[in-house]
Amino acid sequence: MFEHISSDTTASGLSWILYHLSRHPEYQERCRQEVRELLKDREPIEIEWDDLAKLPFLTMCIKESLRLHPPVPAITRRCTQDMVLPDGRVIPKGVSCHISIIGIHHNPTVWPDPEVYDPFRFDPENSKERSPLAFIPFSAGPRNCIGQTFATAEMKVVLALTLLRFRVLPDRIEPRRKPEMVMRAEGGLWLRLESLGANPQ
Numbered sequence: 674m675f676e677h678i679s680s681d682t683t684a685s686g687l688s689w690i691l692y693h694l695s696r697h698p699e700y701q702e703r704c705r706q707e708v709r710e711l712l713k714d715r716e717p718i719e720i721e722w723d724d725l726a727k728l729p730f731l732t733m734c735i736k737e738s739l740r741l742h743p744p745v746p747a748i749t750r751r752c753t754q755d756m757v758l759p760d761g762r763v764i765p766k767g768v769s770c771h772i773s774i775i776g777i778h779h780n781p782t783v784w785p786d787p788e789v790y791d792p793f794r795f796d797p798e799n800s801k802e803r804s805p806l807a808f809i810p811f812s813a814g815p816r817n818c819i820g821q822t823f824a825t826a827e828m829k830v831v832l833a834l835t836l837l838r839f840r841v842l843p844d845r846i847e848p849r850r851k852p853e854m855v856m857r858a859e860g861g862l863w864l865r866l867e868s869l870g871a872n873p874q
């Protein structure tokens with residue numbers, strides 16, 4: 674069950690990232706150029722673990738897509754102690770709380786124009802004053818996703834190799850979110866791929 678959910682969430686994340694890049698060709702091209710620069714004079718197959726930290730703009734694009742379309746839209750947690758809210762009300766120990774990750778990620782007091790895809794929200798300069806709990810695509814605390822590092826690395830590799838070989842183009846139909854256990858699109862998320870040729874470098 675865990676392996677199935679893990680694969681589904683990574684696939685959901687990748688699908689929505691490619692969707693957003695298809696809608697923003699200027700960001701897509703910047704990601705492509707970043708990957709090309711990283712891998713110049715090397716074969717793409719030679720992407721290594723240390724390379725993944727050298728793709729800052731691609732990482733910003735991934736994070737902004739995970740903000741807009743978190744692979745797991747909501748989670749449930751049981752309080753292990755009484756929690757006092759800012760208005761003084763108390764959530765008693767033992768109560769189960771439904772936490773809307775998608776709601777947190779679309780909170781306009783934290784994210785101005787929350788429906789706008791803007792990777793620069795995650796520029797280090799723009800993130801300094803933001804609470805780390807404003808962005809929790811993998812949950813947070815001791816029960817966060819144990820596979821988040823692997824999932825993020827997997828997404829970076831797949832995206833890098835895809836963008837080197839293809840231009841991703843949007844479909845005519847705008848997808849509608851279908852938040853279930855895993856974030857999906859009603860009727861599927863359709864994109865078109867245009868080959869960049871045998872030697873995309």
